[in-house]
Amino acid sequence: MLSFEDFARRVYPFIELHAFHRTYYRLLEAFARGRVRRLIVSMPPQHGKSVGATTLLPAYLLGLDPDRKIAIASYSAALASKFNRRVQRIIDSAEYADCFPDTRIKQGARPAGYVRTADEVEIIGREGSLLSVGREGSLTGNRVDCFILDDLYKDAVEANSPLIRENCWEWYTSVVKTRMHNRSSELIVFTRWHEEDLIGTLASLEPVVPFTEWSQLDRLPADGWLHLNFEALMSSPANEVDPRSSGEALWPERQSVELLTAKRRLDPRRFECMYQGHPSAAEGLLYGDHFTTYDALPVDIVRRANYTDTADTGDDYLCSVCYAVDSDGTIYLTDAVYSREPMELTERLVADMLIRSDTRTALIESNNGGRGFARAVQRLVPRVKVEWFHQSGNKEARILSHSATVLHNLRLPAAWRQLWPDLHAHLTTYRRQFRSNRWHDAADVLTGIVEREISRPRARAKVGFI
Known part of the structure; x- marks a missing residue:
């Protein structure tokens, strides 16, 4: 035959x-x-x-x-x-x-x-x-x-x-x-x-x-x-x-x-x-291409921090973002690790990023092995205060309700498309119809950052220290 x-x-x-x-x-x-x-x-x-x-x-x-x-x-x-x-x-x-x-x-x-x-x-x-x-x-x-x-x-x-x-x-x-x-x-x-x-x-x-x-x-x-x-x-x-x-x-x-x-x-x-077979209409996007970018950090930076969400499953991304906050409360993303590599590799990647970004405080979600990840990062960078916390809020409700705040308060490097192509692709194609998205990691981290910096008392309710 x-x-x-x-x-x-x-x-x-x-x-x-x-x-x-x-x-x-x-x-x-x-x-x-x-x-x-x-x-x-x-x-x-x-x-x-x-x-x-x-x-x-x-x-x-x-x-x-x-x-x-x-x-x-x-x-x-x-x-x-x-x-x-x-x-x-x-x-x-x-x-x-x-x-x-x-x-x-x-x-x-x-x-x-x-x-x-x-x-x-x-x-x-x-x-x-x-x-x-x-x-x-x-x-x-x-x-x-x-x-x-x-x-x-x-x-x-x-x-x-x-x-x-x-x-x-x-x-x-x-x-x-x-x-x-x-x-x-x-x-x-x-x-x-x-x-x-x-x-x-x-x-x-x-x-x-x-x-x-x-x-x-x-x-x-x-x-x-x-x-x-x-x-x-x-x-x-x-x-x-x-x-x-x-x-x-x-x-x-x-x-x-x-x-x-x-x-x-x-x-x-x-x-x-x-090329990927995952279409999304522009009118259905949550963020689209509406992020504000910056060419240089302002001089009045008052705080440097990090927010990390470890991968929930083998298909998820670890998303770790370093950022700086100015005196007006505007948040500037300065560096990122966005990877599906195993934790033993991303621990070092995140630690190196914290050092080069002069980060003072790192907040790491403790869900799904995040607490062990936080301890490993703390051992690699003892001068950084590493905090862990359990995220109990509904992810869909948090991301959707804070989307306008993310666009209004966050600034990304002008070259962020070249610096972090996967992060850029997943954020600019993230859809309002929550269940249509394959990955929520990047949107979840940006949401967590604005929750912590814009609504600090509520966001820090269940924080632990290494």
């Missing part, structure tokens, strides 16, 4: 497959053989998503079943036709004939009576066909056994248009869904552009299961979607499907960590959307 990866290598002997491509192709084969009926794949631009899903896969599907009726849709009829022509060239090849001799299409004028255009092609002697259509195009009278939707939005301008998003959804529900039957399969594959794009809208209405282990193929809900999201820079916990380490690039030979980090600095919110 010819696997999809072997098929790809035969018809495209020049193809370059990285580890994640092999995972991607293995999942596409499961889709082709009916183990997954509703599949969503999101990945960064220029990582080979269309080669796999919209060029090689339709040819493979028609080879496995020449009676299958397939439709390809994209944001424009021209692009969809381009995909169709590529599939036809594969089916025309001698390599394809060796793989699937029973799947043939019209060549030149022969045989007469069969359709072969840039938008539609029929399989000779069988019921199968391949039809391409642009978004909002008509499919009247056509039954579809397998629908492949690839990049339904041309760019950010289209995806950010409520009218275009609504038109896309209307076309999906009134055209795509009406052409499908009980056994039809759907593949949606594209770069994320907006939290309310087609993927986001479907996820709000139907079960969408993140794909993290291969055994999920055997226990999918009948009405659910399986979603594979490849992050350009690994930030989620490693799993069986994507075992990369934190910060590792998806395709380093093409887009290195350095290149991706530079892209993230230019526009963190867009990077989280397009």
Whole structure:
């Protein structure tokens, strides 16, 4: 039985497959053989998503079943036709004939009576066909056994248009869904552009299961979607499907960590959307890009302190921020450690930061091992007064209610995007809808700082000393 990866290598002997491509192709084969009926794949631009899903896969599907009726849709009829022509060239090849001799299409004028255009092609002697259509195009009278939707939005301008998003959804529900039957399969594959794009809208209405282990193929809900999201820079916990380490690039030979980090600095919110698959709309952000920055500290600094929140789980960040307060009570963030490294490493990082920042007092949350962390830091910097405390306040209520105070009273270095790229990305993309956020560590620390400095008596109620 010819696997999809072997098929790809035969018809495209020049193809370059990285580890994640092999995972991607293995999942596409499961889709082709009916183990997954509703599949969503999101990945960064220029990582080979269309080669796999919209060029090689339709040819493979028609080879496995020449009676299958397939439709390809994209944001424009021209692009969809381009995909169709590529599939036809594969089916025309001698390599394809060796793989699937029973799947043939019209060549030149022969045989007469069969359709072969840039938008539609029929399989000779069988019921199968391949039809391409642009978004909002008509499919009247056509039954579809397998629908492949690839990049339904041309760019950010289209995806950010409520009218275009609504038109896309209307076309999906009134055209795509009406052409499908009980056994039809759907593949949606594209770069994320907006939290309310087609993927986001479907996820709000139907079960969408993140794909993290291969055994999920055997226990999918009948009405659910399986979603594979490849992050350009690994930030989620490693799993069986994507075992990369934190910060590792998806395709380093093409887009290195350095290149991706530079892209993230230019526009963190867009990077989280397009390259990480975690979109957030600007209108739903808690802080956005509204932080005030400073170029130099004022001369009237009256206090230097630190606030640290240790990681709650293995996926959380330790967030430790040093800051200075002037005579007016304005708070200036001066240094930060924002890391998912183990505590035995972050203890030294925080201690070194306290020394170089000339910090006099450090406040460390005692939750989840924080008290032991505080003791270790105190041993490394005995001249700093290290305090620990238990945070019993509701995190969601604290962060949301103090967001305006954070923006009004905190100042960050002008170059903070370059200094702390992860911290910058997580704060500027933090959303008002609390449960939509993956990490709360940075927002929690900024909230804790303003609680301590703006509402000092209440914030210091349960403080202990080393």
